Amino acid sequence: MISCRSQVTQMIVSAKVRKNLKWTQVAETIGMSKEWTTAGCLGQMAFDKAQAETLGKLFELPDEAVAWLQIVPYKGSLPTSVPTDPLIYRWYELVNVYGSTIKELIHEEFGDGIMSAIDFSMDIQRQPDPKGDRVNVVLSGKFLPYKSY
Amino acid sequence: MISCRSQVTQMIVSAKVRKNLKWTQVAETIGMSKEWTTAGCLGQMAFDKAQAETLGKLFELPDEAVAWLQIVPYKGSLPTSVPTDPLIYRWYELVNVYGSTIKELIHEEFGDGIMSAIDFSMDIQRQPDPKGDRVNVVLSGKFLPYKSY
């Protein structure tokens, strides 16, 4: 009996290690970006029926797990509110150190509102650099103005 | 007597409202990017002597405040570990929902290590879109591999 999505995530992660797959390969099998596919496999997005069945074959999941992949999950991928993993913490630090800056500059340009984390996409690329390669991340989110009434 | 940088930040923020300045204007006076300048004015970066004096004139700060702008501050711009402001929370949510995804994809491309939050730059732009303009943010951080020894 599978009673929550995180059990399916564990099955996928375990199969990925056993089969020595890469997320970019996984993304190709369902024809979506590597960012969205990875988020979905890690339990943050819902797949449609065809995608779920393809992933089910790739990771040799039982039917019940394939059904769970089509259900909207309870989201949140970190075990603590301040993350302990150094890579993820650096992102938390960016929010902490630059958060007020981001807020000021978006409001200066757009007025009151937010940058959507739902109507949102992300692209992660390697940028070669003689002083050491860089990670380049492009975040794109729709601006949503606060409604006054 | 000024005993911490946050008092200087309050003076700057207060003067900026009174004088109706924009951060992009402030950035131009010292010839740096709007992102770095705003972070510095909000108490997250140290300025050099010339920059500090220029800002001191712009915001009509006392000499003591100008001295403080050249001291490395105790960083962190948020009052709570999970931010309550909706705009900043959306960024925290991105870290929470996509954190494990970002970690997986950077490790897949680069191996064990982190994306630096120190050797780092950020660029925030408006991207016009007929369905509603978008906020485009480019983050660039050097990849630092874990050292084994």
Next chain:
Amino acid sequence: MISCRSQVTQMIVSAKVRKNLKWTQVAETIGMSKEWTTAGCLGQMAFDKAQAETLGKLFELPDEAVAWLQIVPYKGSLPTSVPTDPLIYRWYELVNVYGSTIKELIHEEFGDGIMSAIDFSMDIQRQPDPKGDRVNVVLSGKFLPYKSY
């Protein structure tokens, strides 16, 4: 010197008690709903220039405070993450007890996504009832689907 919006909120709240005003009266002076007006006066929304000046006269605020009313505030109106006030706690309890229910039913009807808290309005009314009057609250938020890419 005013260095943050909460100082202006305190001025408004203090004046409202001294002058014995009602929020519905305040809302009429600027021609907006009582819900949005109250949220703004309590430091959660930005006013435009005309609204800010009207409120400045009504509450006898200094010019600096009127300028602050037009700046997007750092939002969040509760002093603790779990509120201690009994009325506000009941709302927190609704989120805690019914949160998973709301999530299930919105996903069942709309699929993966959220109900916007930005493109959002609220209407609070008294509903007479012989067994004791009821508080009726209508919440309306745009559904935003998760983007796949």
Next chain:
Amino acid sequence: MISCRSQVTQMIVSAKVRKNLKWTQVAETIGMSKEWTTAGCLGQMAFDKAQAETLGKLFELPDEAVAWLQIVPYKGSLPTSVPTDPLIYRWYELVNVYGSTIKELIHEEFGDGIMSAIDFSMDIQRQPDPKGDRVNVVLSGKFLPYKSY
């Protein structure tokens, strides 16, 4: 051996995925609203004997689970005090941003007291809108005045 209600909730959630049921269908089998039924199935309400037996058949639960459905559960459906799921967080944000506003307006209309979260009902509906459909939620709670003595 079943030793707490959450085990029964897991059985129900698991069966619902396997059998591809909708909460509205579940609600019809026991003749109650979809909101109350879902809350009950997710471990927040107690069912009477007839309802519990109907649900037991629908979800193929063992007798012991049917007995547990009639016991008042330890309530609270969220794993953390600040929810990480984006949909549920938006509701928490409403309480945080609008909490003081709701408090002010209810007190202005009714005096000191609370809006009950017990003598309470909720109705969630889709409201078609050309700019994007909206989620409409009506909350109705009895006003309970503070007793002075």
Next chain:
Amino acid sequence: MISCRSQVTQMIVSAKVRKNLKWTQVAETIGMSKEWTTAGCLGQMAFDKAQAETLGKLFELPDEAVAWLQIVPYKGSLPTSVPTDPLIYRWYELVNVYGSTIKELIHEEFGDGIMSAIDFSMDIQRQPDPKGDRVNVVLSGKFLPYKSY
């Protein structure tokens, strides 16, 4: 300028020490119970106009403070979620140790619902006892059944 109720509470507490008053004397001046009066003076209840004016004279409060006493306060009288004061902690301990017992016994007698903390009264008395006097506290709260719909 008074900007929150807790300033008025401090004025009252300070005056009570200076004038060497007892809460039972305070309660007599407004003709209410000592429990409700003390809670009100400590910033947990709203007074009506006559009561507020009587208290204003007794504690020599400015007019602005008298106006604040008639406003519903933001409630909660403890500085930390687990209280550090030994007397108050013992009450927290009762909730922690006996909480599940109280829940079981009220549900056994009344079914699903709560004991109201709003339609509620409390009476604290000394009970002489040769082995050491006892504190006797009677709590009375209306039972509110959960509504099903």
Next chain:
Amino acid sequence: MISCRSQVTQMIVSAKVRKNLKWTQVAETIGMSKEWTTAGCLGQMAFDKAQAETLGKLFELPDEAVAWLQIVPYKGSLPTSVPTDPLIYRWYELVNVYGSTIKELIHEEFGDGIMSAIDFSMDIQRQPDPKGDRVNVVLSGKFLPYKSY
């Protein structure tokens, strides 16, 4: 192997549901009050040998569990420091809202010290009331004065 009291509590709670027992019936079998008996069965009190054996028969517990019932348990019956269950929360709210009042009135009557939560008893009764029955709870704790030396 049983390695902590909470496993025994789970056995008892599970058996109580299966056998459809009431706590008042359980209390009668060992001749103690319903309040103390329930607290003991929920893992907050230690039973003597005869009581433990009677409960062992009633709930069909293994010998090892009967031995555990005679061991003083690690107490505390709530999973979080601020309880999420609405009924238990109302008690926490009483401590939060009335805690400073209780402290003041006990000190006014008795001087510095506490109301014992150990030399303590509790009695929960239904009080019929035409406007809706009430829960009446009498708490009795010995006053313990602070020792000066």
Next chain:
Amino acid sequence: MISCRSQVTQMIVSAKVRKNLKWTQVAETIGMSKEWTTAGCLGQMAFDKAQAETLGKLFELPDEAVAWLQIVPYKGSLPTSVPTDPLIYRWYELVNVYGSTIKELIHEEFGDGIMSAIDFSMDIQRQPDPKGDRVNVVLSGKFLPYKSY
């Protein structure tokens, strides 16, 4: 205006530094132990009238402060729930590391109950030792058995 005991504590601590007094000297002036006297001066105990007046003279306190010394304070002398000061942390560590041991041994000797922290005294002495002097602390608390009823 003095509105809480901690203001009086600050006056005492400040005077003690200025006048270069020792706690043992302070204790002698009121004829009590150094442990109880220090706790009282640090805001954890209430003094009687004669003691308060003696301390008032010693520390040159205003009359209002002397009145406050006779009021039972809100207790708790640490700013965080896990203390950061190394000396005090060692005591917290003792509770953390040896807490379950202390519990087991007291229950083994006395049965269910507690060691009182109210009917309690403490004596701190230097114990000369050639390998380095030791701090010897004797704690004495009345055993209070849990009441069954």
Next chain:
Amino acid sequence: MISCRSQVTQMIVSAKVRKNLKWTQVAETIGMSKEWTTAGCLGQMAFDKAQAETLGKLFELPDEAVAWLQIVPYKGSLPTSVPTDPLIYRWYELVNVYGSTIKELIHEEFGDGIMSAIDFSMDIQRQPDPKGDRVNVVLSGKFLPYKSY
């Protein structure tokens, strides 16, 4: 497979209940104090080979568990940072209420430094008293002065 010391602690605690042993008996078998022995059995100290083997026989532990008893454990015996058990909480309360007093008096006698919680011993005894027996605890810790350099 045993993967952490707490599994061994559970085996010991479980065996102690089944075999109805006392900690003082356990201590005698290895010839150490009851305080140190209990702390070790509860997973806070490492035993030497002979002690571990004696305990292994007494509690009928597998060889792997005997090996674990000789490994230095990850210490800390309480499940929450503020303990919920009333007996252990009283000790936490002592640290909270008297912590600043203990600090002041040790510094007054010894200067800057700490009382060691490592070079430390404890002795718990019953002290008969006609008004109710008392728990007497003697704590002895080496004073360690802060090093200046």
Next chain:
Amino acid sequence: MISCRSQVTQMIVSAKVRKNLKWTQVAETIGMSKEWTTAGCLGQMAFDKAQAETLGKLFELPDEAVAWLQIVPYKGSLPTSVPTDPLIYRWYELVNVYGSTIKELIHEEFGDGIMSAIDFSMDIQRQPDPKGDRVNVVLSGKFLPYKSY
């Protein structure tokens, strides 16, 4: 099925106790420092293929575990944000007490930036001392200056 690295860590720790190995021996088998090797075996570093296979033989791990050793783990080796173990707490205390000192002195020597915890090595040695041996730890981290742009 292995679904996270911590299961592999448990296998290694368990095998190390059973086989009575030392970390220095483990380090020798893969030809790396004892510090880096221990961190890796405790789930904080990723090994290359040859290292993982050597460790797999040494600790008799299944193939799946050997695959996991080559995956970058989710890092962080402590169960609580403030560690309870006395040895590890002393290190946390160093950060707490000397943190601001370290910050000041590094900034004074290097300007704004950090000492890398990634391009980092550590060496732990025993330093004989007649007054009691000392633990000597050398930490070496690359200085990374904050980038201005």
Next chain:
Amino acid sequence: MISCRSQVTQMIVSAKVRKNLKWTQVAETIGMSKEWTTAGCLGQMAFDKAQAETLGKLFELPDEAVAWLQIVPYKGSLPTSVPTDPLIYRWYELVNVYGSTIKELIHEEFGDGIMSAIDFSMDIQRQPDPKGDRVNVVLSGKFLPYKSY
């Protein structure tokens, strides 16, 4: 009136910025190491009379502040239990990531006990390196074995 050491720390920090002093210069005036001197000036150590007076002249402190410098302070230099400043956080991260490693290796070499944070010294140096200079930190703490008795 100065009522706590942190007020003196603020005076020192403020004077140091105004007078443009370096910590190494401050250390020279009292003839101690830069590490210990800085820690003392930041409120973590007590100075003797001569040192305090020298610092008093250097920073132009009032006599009362000089007296406070000789009092043992309440230690702990960080505002939150997980530090937000990136430089200090890296040290916290070292404790989090390498904490269990440090524990294992010290126990392997020394047996059960701790590395003292009191009988402790620290030396921070710049280590030139063509790939970027490094921060070298040597920590030296006495090993203290756990006492068995």
